Structures are given as structure tokens and as C-alpha cells.
Amino acid sequence: MDLRKPILSAAVLAAGQMGFAQSSAYGVGRTPTAQEIKAWDISIGPSGKELPQGHGTAKEGARLFLLKGCAACHGTTGIGGKAPALVKGGPPAVPGEPPPAGMEGMHMVPDTGIMALRSPYAVTLWDYINRGMPLNREGSLKPDEVYALTAFLLYKNEVIKSEDEVLDAQTLPKVNMPNRKGFADIPEWKHGAPRLQGYP
């Protein structure tokens, strides 16, 4: 386990002496236990440092895609269901609905809305499947299953080449995503600063 994990450093600091910032002014609220933080913290950042142990392959994911009910909404091939398309090559994910200007990326245009192609980081797929799927049974998938389903979507979109490639906490953050460099940094937000110099 990575000792630089913020969970641990925060717990150590809470118990210890070396706080950087000012001390508590109100003393209201309580300190969560390390177990509570671990149970609540489902955020997986781009580095993947919060990814849990476990592993999965696209071959396993293909089976789970049917078994866990994904196919019922997203289509047996990941295309053509009522829910947004997950695999490239299909029609627009929301048939007949043109994308609102400026929202072109959100599931509405063929392929560009496919999460495995649009997300700059593979861990974002893991995070979303883990927190948001399947519909009405959110949070029920085990880490191995989430790795396998992530691998399946990456394989079907030809982001990874082999259905036997094992994805885990070490390999998933290193997956070379097609849109890895497809986004500009958001400028630092400052109170009272214009959004964009020179924009009307």
C-alpha cells in the first residue's frame, strides 16, 4: 500500500502534532476513523492511487456485461440499447436528439461521446462504473468485477488490444487513452477575474 495515500497522512496528522494550518476554531464535528474514511472514499483520481486491490480482464468483463444486466440497457454489444452507447461504431447515443451547442461530448454524437474514448484517464471509467452502475444496484460491484468491466469497454473500443490483458491498480492508470491529451487546462479561478481575456 502506498504510504503517501492522503487517507493515511490525514489520519496521522489528525492524531499527531504537525498541522500546517490554523487549529480548529469551533471544535464541532468528530474525527472519522481510518475505516470510515476508507469506506466513504470512492474517489479515484487520475493517478489511480486510491484504486483498490483486484484485477480483471476483458474476457471476464464480457461475461459480466451480460450477467450484471449492463446489456439490458446498453445493448448486448454495448450499442443500441436505451442507455448511452458504450462502444464505438453505433448511431448517436440518443437517437434523433441533436447535441446542444457546447455539449457535444455528452453521449449524443457517435463515438465522441463514448466514455472509453473521451475520458483522458482509464481510471475515470473505473470510478464511474464503481459508483454509478448498475442502475438501481449502484455500488454493488466488487473491485474485480469493476476491473473486468472496465477492461471489457476498453477492449471493445480498441484502447487495449488483448482480451486477456490484466487490469489492476498498477496497470489501469497506465492505459494509453486516445483522448489523453484532448483537453486544455482550466485556468486558475480567481475572484473578480474575467473568464477569458478578450472574450466579449
Place this chain on the structure above:
Amino acid sequence: MDSKRPNRRGFLKGGAALAGLAAGAAPSAKAQVPATELRAKGASKEQVAYGDRSRHETSIRTPVAERTSPDAFGLVFHVNAPLQDLVGSITPSSLHYVATHRGAFVPDIDPKEHRLMIHGMVDRPLIFTMDDLKRLPFVTRQHFIECAGNRAKPTHKTVQDTHGLTSSCEWTGVLLSELLKEAGVQKGASWIVAEGAEEIKGASSIPLGKAMDDCLVAYGQNGEAVRPQQGYPLRLVVPGFEGIFQTKYLRRIKVVEQYYMTYNDYGHISEDPRTAALGNQIGPKSVITFPSGGQKLPGPGFYEISGLAWSGGGAIRRVEVSTDGGNTWKDAELRTPSHPMAHTRFGFHWKWDGKECELQSRCTDELGTVQPTRAQVAKYWNEPVDKVSVRGTDNTVFPWRIASDGSVRNGLA
């Protein structure tokens, strides 16, 4: 006082007690009127416990024209506020717009069980109950919330269709900066991730600078608890930012060292740094709500033009109205106090001569930024004005056309 025959004072006290509003200041036993007794005298629940509007008032929210709300999955749920019917600057809680991708499933959260955790790059991770949060210093502020999809289209008929995905309320809660100071933000932190407690646990990355500036962990909306569709029992208000950041059912804030690229975030990203820069904070925006699309002026004469102005950049300083399609402009009056990042009501005296004309409004915020026309935006992006894609939330000047018969229609059509 005869407890069997409540006077007006006793009646009001009994009502407050029934609504649970008299906690901590219990009326005397003598003044309490049993609910059963009131019912026996023909009083309905709403007369006593929770008032409703007149049955003659029928203004309602409506689904966004292009979408079925909710759809088969309950995934898409976009309903517009009836801006044409509202007065003043506050949106009634029941008429506040709703936009969500998990809309049909408003979670039923017991506030006694609800917790907010702050953790990550902090010295002292903390968990707060709702009672804990209500012990802390509070602020009450008016702020608008607007969906990034609030885009007028030529097909839209009414101002509810063109601009109904914005609302403005009085929010009460604890400044997020207070909570983050309690936790002690560590050096190297630059973003927070705010997460809701609903089924999909929607999460957004927010710049730490914004979080420390004016974000509000709100439990109150328009004088009572935040409504379930707005995030009961706790929502984050990120003043002036697009709706998706205003995390409902707020349960967790994680302080982190980089943009976390959540599901909510990655839909926002753009290759063009200019588009990326316009994607968070909403620019100055205004719209005339009377006269507006679908209404009909009965004939020439005096009318008070009325509308709303707001900006993600701060308070509204000026609103101008044009009655000749943008050729000349005159100052409108601000009719409500101009709060930062809140709807401000404007009014403008107008005598209609009965001829065809076009009404527009434009506002200027405290940064001095003037609401742009579509032509200005088109010129900036070097795109044809009829096809320009307004990056970020569309805040361009909007026209209403008045025909000689007094009917009002969308000037983009």
C-alpha cells in the same frame, strides 16, 4: 383565553406548533390547539400546517421542450421554471428548475442519518451531523443556479422554454471555507471533489480558490429546509458556476492535489483552452420576462417591461433595454437589491405605439463585463451568426418580437 375557542393568536400558535416551527419556544399549554379540534371546525391541513397558493394560481414548471422528462430510465429530467409568471427576484422553491441525469430518483434522506465528511489533504478530517452544521456560524445569501443547457433555441415559444433553467433563491448554511479551515487544508492542495449521497454519488471537481471564497454548504432554501429536488438535506452552492457543480445531497468533500476528472468533469473538458475557460463560471445574462413569447399585448399604451439579470461574475450593476432591436439602448431600473451572483429584477417604462418592434435587454456586472450579442460571440469565434456555438453557458442578448397585433414571439425564430 378559552382553549375551546381559539382566537387568532392561538390559532397561529397552534399552526406553528403543528408545523414543528415552534421548537425551543413552546407555546403555553393554554395556547395550544389540538389539530383534531381545528379539523372539527372545518380547517384543512393546509390552512393550519402548511399553506398552499390560491387555486386560481396555476403557474407550473414544464419539461424542457426537446426532452421527455423523465425518460424511460428516469435518467433525464429537465424541467423549466415559469419565469414569465414570477415577480421579484426569488424563485419559489416549488417552481425552482430541476435538471439532473438521475432525476426520477430523488433520494429520501433522513437528516438524522445524514453526514458530511471532509477529508483528503487536511490536517483534521471531520464528520459533521446536520445538528453539528447548524451549531456553526451561518450565512444567508441569495444566489442563482443555472443549468449549462439553458440555451434559447429558435423553436422555443416562451421565456420558460428559452431561459427557464435558471432560478434564484435565498440559501442559508455554513461557508465551505469555515469547514475547510476547521479541517486545516494542507499545502499542495488545489482542488476539492464534492460528492452527493444519491444513488450514483455524483461528484464534481471545484477549484480550491473558489471553495475558499464563497461556496456555501446550504441546509436552508427560502426560509425552510432545502427541498428534496434541490438536495435535501444539504447541498453545495457554488455561486456563479454552472449548475452541475452545485452538488446536491452533499455527503463528502475530499481535498486533493489535482483536477480529479470525475464523470461530471470529463463531460466539460475541451481541447480549446478558450472553451475550457468559459465552461465553469457563467457570464452576465438577462432576459425580458414581460412581455415575452406567447403573451399578447391588448393594444397600444403603457406597459412596464420587466425582466431578470444575473451574472457569475458578481452583482448586476446596470441593465439596459432596447425597444428597437438593439439600435438604441436606455437604462432600466434595478427593482430589487443587486446581490452577487443572484437574479436581479429590472423594470422599464414603455409606451407601445402599436407598431412592430423588437425588445432586448443587456446587463453589465460588477466586473464591468457587458452581456454580449450573438453577433459579438460569432465574431470572436469567426463563425456565422446564425450557426454560432456559444461556448460555456449561452449568455447572449435575447430578442422578443412584438407584432402589430400585440402578439409576442421568439426573435431568434
